Amino acid sequence: MLSGxxxxxxxxxxxxxxxxxxxxxxxxxxxxxxxxxxxxLAAVQLALGLLRCVLQSVEGEKILRFLVR
Incomplete structure (x- = not known):
């Protein structure tokens, strides 16, 4: 994990x-x-939307890797 x-x-x-x-x-x-x-406020909403997309992509990859095993 990277530091701040x-x-x-x-x-x-x-x-x-x-x-x-x-x-x-x-x-x-x-x-x-x-x-x-x-x-x-709009910038925070956009940033949170981007973060949500990234987290969903990571979670989706974890699920796909689990299913392949």
């Missing part, structure tokens, strides 16, 4: 790279809603 500062550095590095190259991603959308539109 390491996770923050990873997020900022990912955001910085795609922002520099002008690539639109879900993460840049979250930051845009938060910083440009000053809508913290």
């Amino acid at each position: 500062p390491s996770q923050l550095m990873e997020v900022l590095a990912d955001f910085g790279a795609v922002f520099y190259f002008g690539v639109q991603t879900f993460l840049t959308g979250i930051f845009k809603v938060w910083l440009a539109f000053s809508d913290r």
Whole structure:
């Protein structure tokens, strides 16, 4: 498990790279809603939605790996 500062550095590095190259991603959308539109609640909702999708994908993979055995 990564520590808090390491996770923050990873997020900022990912955001910085795609922002520099002008690539639109879900993460840049979250930051845009938060910083440009000053809508913290909407940014949190988007981030929680993304987290939910990730957790469902991980859980789905665990189930599929269990079924293959």
